[in-house]
Amino acid sequence: xxxxxxxxxxxxxxxxxxxxxxxxxxxxxxxxxxxxxxxxxxxxxxxxxxxxxxxxxxxxxxxxxxxxxxxxxxxxxxxxxxxxxxxxxxxxxxxxxxxxxxxxxxxxxxxxxxxxxxxxxxxxxxxxxxxxxxxxxxxxxxxxxxxxxxxxxxxxxxxxxxxxxxxxxxxxxxxxxxxxxxxxxxxxxxxxxxxxxxxxxxxxxxxxxxxxxxxxxxxxxxxxxxxxxxxxxxxxxxxxxxxxxxxxxxxxxxxxxxxxxxxxxxxxxxxxxxxxxxxxxxxxxxxxxxxxxxxxxxxxxxxxxxxxxxxxxxxxxxxxxxxxxxxxxxxxxxxxxxxxxxxxxxxxxxxxxxxxxxxxxxxxxxxxxxxxxxxxxxxxxxxxxxxxxxxxxxxxxxxxxxxxxxxxxxxxxxxxxxxxxxxxxxxxxxxxxxxxxxxxxxxxxxxxxxxxxxxxxxxxxxxxxxxxxxxxxxxxxxxxxxxxxxxxxxxxxxxxxxxxxxxxxxxxxxxxxxxxxxxxxxxxxxxxxxxxxxxxxxxxxxxxxxxxxxxxxxxxxxxxxxxxxxxxxxxxxxxxxxxxxxxxxxxxxxxxxxxxxxxxxxxxxxxxxxxxxxxxxxxxxxxxxxxxxxxxxxxxxxxxxxxxxxxxxxxxxxxxxxxxxxxxxxxxxxxxxxxxxxxxxxxxxxxxxxxxxxxxxxxxxxxxxxxxxxxxxxxxxxxxxxxxxxxxxxxxxxxxxxxxxxxxxxxxxxxxxxxxxxxxxxxxxxxxxxxxxxxxxxxxxxxxxxxxxxxxxxxxxxxxxxxxxxxxxxxxxxxxxxxxxx
Numbered sequence: 102x103x104x105x106x107x108x109x110x111x112x113x114x115x116x117x118x119x120x121x122x123x124x125x126x127x128x129x130x131x132x133x134x135x136x137x138x139x140x141x142x143x144x145x146x147x148x149x150x151x152x153x154x155x156x157x158x159x160x161x162x163x164x165x166x167x168x169x170x171x172x173x174x175x176x177x178x179x180x181x182x183x184x185x186x187x188x189x190x191x192x193x194x195x196x197x198x199x200x201x202x203x204x205x206x207x208x209x210x211x212x213x214x215x216x217x218x219x220x221x222x223x224x225x226x227x228x229x230x231x232x233x234x235x236x237x238x239x240x241x242x243x244x245x246x247x248x249x250x251x252x253x254x255x256x257x258x259x260x261x262x263x264x265x266x267x268x269x270x271x272x273x274x275x276x277x278x279x280x281x282x283x284x285x286x287x288x289x290x291x292x293x294x295x296x297x298x299x300x301x302x303x304x305x306x307x308x309x310x311x312x313x314x315x316x317x318x319x320x321x322x323x324x325x326x327x328x329x330x331x332x333x334x335x336x337x338x339x340x341x342x343x344x345x346x347x348x349x350x351x352x353x354x355x356x357x358x359x360x361x362x363x364x365x366x367x368x369x370x371x372x373x374x375x376x377x378x379x380x381x382x383x384x385x386x387x388x389x390x391x392x393x394x395x396x397x398x399x400x401x402x403x404x405x406x407x408x409x410x411x412x413x414x415x416x417x418x419x420x421x422x423x424x425x426x427x428x429x430x431x432x433x434x435x436x437x438x439x440x441x442x443x444x445x446x447x448x449x450x451x452x453x454x455x456x457x458x459x460x461x462x463x464x465x466x467x468x469x470x471x472x473x474x475x476x477x478x479x480x481x482x483x484x485x486x487x488x489x490x491x492x493x494x495x496x497x498x499x500x501x502x503x504x505x506x507x508x509x510x511x512x513x514x515x516x517x518x519x520x521x522x523x524x525x526x527x528x529x530x531x532x533x534x535x536x537x538x539x540x541x542x543x544x545x546x547x548x549x550x551x552x553x554x555x556x557x558x559x560x561x562x563x564x565x566x567x568x569x570x571x572x573x574x575x576x577x578x579x580x581x582x583x584x585x586x587x588x589x590x591x592x593x594x595x596x597x598x599x600x601x602x603x604x605x606x607x608x609x610x611x612x613x614x615x616x617x618x619x620x621x622x623x624x625x626x627x628x629x630x631x632x633x634x635x636x637x638x639x640x641x642x643x644x645x646x647x648x649x650x651x652x653x654x655x656x657x658x659x660x661x662x663x664x665x666x667x668x669x670x671x672x673x674x675x676x677x678x679x680x681x682x683x684x685x686x687x688x689x690x691x692x693x694x695x696x697x698x699x700x701x702x703x704x705x706x707x708x709x710x711x712x713x714x715x716x717x718x719x720x721x722x723x724x725x726x727x728x729x730x731x732x733x734x735x736x737x738x739x740x741x742x743x744x745x746x747x748x749x750x751x752x753x754x755x756x757x758x759x760x761x762x763x764x765x766x767x768x769x770x771x772x773x774x775x776x777x778x779x780x781x782x783x784x785x786x787x788x789x790x791x792x793x794x795x796x797x798x799x800x801x802x803x804x805x806x807x808x809x810x811x812x813x814x815x816x817x818x819x820x821x822x823x824x825x826x827x828x829x830x831x832x833x834x835x836x837x838x839x840x841x842x843x844x845x846x847x848x849x850x851x852x853x854x855x856x857x858x859x860x861x862x863x864x865x866x867x868x869x870x871x872x873x874x875x876x877x878x879x880x881x882x883x884x885x886x887x888x889x890x891x892x893x894x895x896x897x898x899x900x901x902x903x904x905x906x907x908x909x910x911x912x913x914x915x916x917x918x919x920x921x922x923x
Contacts, residue, residue: 133157133158133486134159134705138223139159139161139225140162141164141198144172144227146255146303148172148194150225150303150304150307152198159223162201162503162507163201165202173188175190176188177189177734177737179736179740185472189740190297192496193733196468196495196496197492199506199507200501200504201501205236206235206236224250224253226254230265244326253311253327254328256330256331258330259329262857263856268836270838271297273839274299274303276841276842277841277843278339279342279844279845283339283353285355285357287356287357290762290764294676295675296733303329305698306334306697306877309697309878316534317534320534328881333874333877337876338697339688340693341585344582361688364381365381365443365662367447368418371426371427372431373447374446375428375434375447376664376667376685377433378442379421380414389424390421446668452671453669456669457655458650459654459724459725462722464480464481464722464725465479470496471502479735480735483723483728485719485720488715532558532887534560535559538614540553541566542566542590545571547692548647548696550586551697552645553587554587555700557588558876561615564901566595567593569894570596583891585871588889592894592895592896593895593897593898597630605921606630610635614643615706615707616645622646641710644716646719647699663688663692664689666727668683672691692723695727759774761774763820764817766824767824769844773840775839776805776838777838779800781835788832788835789816859875859881860874861885861888866893871890
């Protein structure tokens, strides 16, 4: 049944919507999740999660109250000629969705909502427990309404533990999760990250959890309840920050313009800034400096010692920066990449829109703003499936745009029972969701190992291919970060530089489901192990290729690590500057984002194979992955067509007035405060008891925004005498969103995280007990007792070669002598 959209849909008068087909559980269209219906009751904390599902073809119904979703009031905004403010955040996070105005807090609205729940596959909501409880829409009630429902609840601190009812903002999530402690100048206040990064972290984890739950539902016929904590999601992205603290007591700190261990630094050049690796490319860089007679004294013998250079890094940095003053950032980028160095210019969002790499891959696509005739540019998904075209993009709905269609379709189907597609005889725990899936893991460093670790945590058999020549340094099996990133996996030795090893590899692929690699594009081609070659071995194999720039475009062979991507995406430019000098983020956030997207794309490909019997190749770009988390920034740049040379924090703070990070009593102690309305401001003044705050200059939100600089100074003068945790406790009791800025030590002893079993112990055969996080994906009530740290090098050689591949002992010994198994 085809229904023409009408009513408020003036933006697309010719648009047709086959909602009957979209809401039919048995429908299978072009999208991987076609036939899956998602109810979205989320605000900014979870709307990006349901967008990710919509981008895979799910029918997502955005349910809003009559006054509209609160996210419509979150900037950045575009002001129309009529004087209306259109939220670019809402437009980006809610594209590809259908809109429905419905108030479940009324009797009639609740009845309609529960009827929708009966027919839905997934519900994404971000309400507090108290708010849901008031109308008896608890997880238990929703489960009774639809036992097959996948119910994802994304909240600031989860639905259990002492902080479960804490008031939240994105800034609170970044502070409580340790994110902003690692961002900003080395001797100054922590700086918030651009956009809604704590919410994005949760949404990526949430989308993965939904795909895992869909697979579990197929096996069991049962739905799931997912209690996702944004704080836990943020901590889960910190990579080795917590690992190093638990092992060495090391508290990672802000590094200013440098990166951890001085491996990267942002230097000022002729026309801006460039992210370069100085110590990592020392010999070549020294030659460049010497040729231009910039560093004769660095030729002395003592400078040959790495520890000597590290101890005098400031001196080296100043010399390199003086040398760079004669170079444009684009020239340094080209020079570094020519030498295969991971250098990158620090660029603005406006410059990113002009990236030749992103243009070649058609990464930015047009999107209409809801309720207007305007079009801007937004990122598409950062992965490409070989068998599926890039999904189309539909504008976010205007308020109530699809009411008539959805209600009509709901009435047509109201007597049709929900259809069960599962096998209720099975009841796997989370560790069994991917049981029977075998993954061949060729990945290194962060992004790839994180993706395959997620698969391993949930029951996939992940076989890591290593060799004694590459298992060195950070990739050594007894390096702590390696042991955590590669938990629950197997390890075999195979020297793929030899033809005989590649023959064995193909045999292993023939009995496996997924291959994951994160080499530069040319490596697998040189080994004749591309997707097109491997699918001859197994026609339905899924191969995920994670690379810096993607497998096409003029930069496809460029070298990049997380700091490179941070600079090249506009991420660093969009952070507040210290004296107009960009600062680095002190952990590999970009790599983690790529790893999460890779896990999501692999699970989507498994869903596609379940439906069609076909495998596919996934081309995932880490550059594009981070860019997707800056969508509203690019939209604003595209609309204004003006490069912004300097950022102010308040461009990111449309929700709070005031909202910021303030000093507290003690060394490097800070708190964040987010005041949303005038009532909260009055309560804050009551708690602070500072007469200056009572001035008419601060009595309204508009006045506080106008006078924000002086107000922030006054607040800082008061908070500097307050204990951070005590102050946060008083503010939270007054319903004001606030949090202490946590470092690794604070997180390790956080009673809330401890109450939710967030930190766990793993046993390693060589290292003993290792402490790490369980990941926000893993249900906090489920045991991890059977989990193991990474195996020793080649620990599973016999299992794979003798048992799986049925090789004889004599053959194995011979291959070892030849250096094939090494």
